[in-house]
Amino acid sequence: MNKRETILMKGADAIGEAAVRAGCSCYFGYPITPQNEIPEYMSRRMDEVGRVFLQGESEIASINMVLGAAAAGVRAMTSSSSPGISLKQEGLSFLAAMELPAVIININRGGPGLGNIAPSQGDYYQATRGGGHGDYRMPVYAPATIQELYDFTMESFDVADIYRTPVMILGDGMMGQLVEPIIVHEREEIDLPPKDYILNGAQERPSRIIKSLILDTREMEEHNWKLKRKYDLMRTLLPRYEEFMTDDAKLVIIAYGTAARIAKGAVKRVRSNGLKVGLFRPITVWPFPDEAVLSLTKKSKVFLVFEMSTGQMVDDVRLAVSGRVDCEFYGRPGGIIPSPQEISRIIERYWMQKEL
Amino acid sequence: MKKIFSRPECLKPTPFHYCPGCGHSILHRLVAEVIDEMNLRGRIIGIPPAGCAVLAYDYFDIDMCEAAHGRGCAVATGFKRSRPECIIFTYQGDGDMAAIGTAETLHAANRGENITSIFVNNAVYGMTGGQMAPTTILGQKTTTSPFGRRSNVEGYPLKITEIISTLPGAAYVARTSLATPAKVMATKKTIKKAFETQLAGLGYSLVEVLSPCPTNWKISSIESFKYLEERLELEYPLGVMKEVTTEKGS
Amino acid sequence: MLQKTIMSGIGGQGILFSGLCLAWGAMLEGHYVTYLPSYGAEMRGGVTSCTIAISDEEIASPVASSPDYLVVMDNESLRRLQNQSASGGEIFINTSIVKDRPVRGDIDLVEIPVNDLAKKTVGEQYANMVMLGAFVSKTHQIKVSSIIDNIEIILGKSKMRFKDKNIEALQVGYDFFAKEM
């Protein structure tokens, strides 16, 4: 790293700064721990650059303000944590149905219910299965470092515009608080589709409507298929992942976000004891990189999924491998962050059990 | 012969789906006439509710964006904050505004959000089939208050306009009725005044319009207009509740 | 090599800032580093802490379940954290305030009266930086010059007026061990 360009930054601030530099014009949000530093950062920073920061009266109001801004044609973002994200599901469903771009940050905390404010990965289902009502999907990025948090937040604004979709950044309580060195860079300009759907007054053009009510069942079916084609395109183009020491791995641990960092530490530990173990880290959890997981089955006999939950992504892994390999699970829900030592002991246990 | 009354330009030539004698139809026309007269078509954005007027965008020939039930004022806030040059109005029924969307409405008003809400109060849930509304008056029978609304069971009718008028961010708050031709024309003037308030950047404006619902009141159109004037206007007095004429500082 | 440090004190003692300075210094020396503050409910009751991990390779977990170094500025911090410390680790104790001592025998105690030192020299509100100076000089995790030379970047514009005092305090702490040795 070039140390001149590198600065120390908190995850929440990195999200805010990336959004500002991605051209986010409006931030609407409601305080909830552990992501309060995001609205705090934005309240200061958006004022500096002459843009809109508004603390809504609720998560519901905030996501609907985002919807209004998106329909007006500007880049808009909201952030929250698990219980707040539950409240935003109504808005997310509407954004998906209306095909409006928006960026939603979820700093996942322990649940269900009020839960706690510790880091958790219990919102995987909610994030990757749409979350709200109706037949929709949403790209979800799961960063594992503060640099990735910055990069993917920035990139997600483009993804949102290209596909006209809400995009979620799925972090956790640790990612929001963690301070790490990052390089703060400007957004790379790319060609984006024209925003020919926005509402800004029907001046010398026919009036436009943005809506999701489609009473005619055939039309509704066609709209669903249209969305499906879009999701299929995303499934082809968006999946991202990282592989670490998988080439000769007999056992592959699969984890995302904070869990993947810990898993990587564990892989290094067991490697030093001669165990041929690798890490597969989905970067997009929707679309899930299932083809890459499937091709791993040619090399590795045993998959071990590790999540900070009781097991949600493991379903996607099992779907991807279709029974070709053993797929085991280890989880620590409720806000526990296990140490790399703990995970390396789990790996060693399976290594023995499976006689690898 | 000179034509002195015809369909306003920013209403599409689409027949309304509303029931015979419905106040929404009259009110749509009034809003459209005001948009025409103030020459706002090129800069106005309307936000219809979930409820009977959910299909308002089938009629208005202006930019319109749907909002989830009750979220009109939040969506309008997003619009206005990102496009302050546009005129933004929500068109909301009593369920939308006074039940599920109370928080959004109250806080938009209290922030002095420079938007206009047109609040259609017919004291009943129309779209879903005549259930009790927050504005249903005591004694009024609906499909979910079959014995007539009782204060000790269903509580009291909510007077959103009076509440909003106490908020410092609200600049123009008025209640009108569609009961007679004179009141219909007064309603139009009030809507105009609300848009002017927004144009002047004075803050939140709200026009509550008492409106008949013959179908769910289960009476004839003619009777519904009488009920409107004799009963609803008694519970909900007409008039301008608040009018601010100068911009407030921060 | 991976080294993890937890610094803990009462809110207002400036311990989070000391930790951040350590992280900055480590980063500017080219190490991998993470800094994780305690937050939310953990902060209630006045005790606040941060974890700094410094390594020459990617850091897997920024959490320290058994820190190599522990810095405690007050009694409550010691009470809460002493059992976590890694066997063979070191605990830096602010003896101006902390009267208790750990009951464990498998850790080294480093006693520094940072409030007294600060009061005599640069001012008591800089006790946190005196502690950091002493910590750096004893552990050699980073060079004290890595912080001093870059103090302007670390402080940022809004706190620039405290630059000289911070440097002085670091020096006071640093010299505490330099003199002894």
Add this chain to the structure above:
Amino acid sequence: MAAKGTITIDQELCKGCELCITFCPEDAIRIADGLNARGVHPAEYVKQHCRACTLCAVMCPEIAIEVYRE
């Protein structure tokens, strides 16, 4: 002398709510004998009574009435 006028009623738009009849001060509108495509008896103009006061049009929910003044 009151202004003289006339109205036209688009009977296909009419839903037969009779508000125009109620509010017309001149009894110039009545219910037609025939049915429109909606299956309602629409309002019809009784010729030569109109003062072009527009009250019928103001109250007509369907915008079915246009008013002309001499």
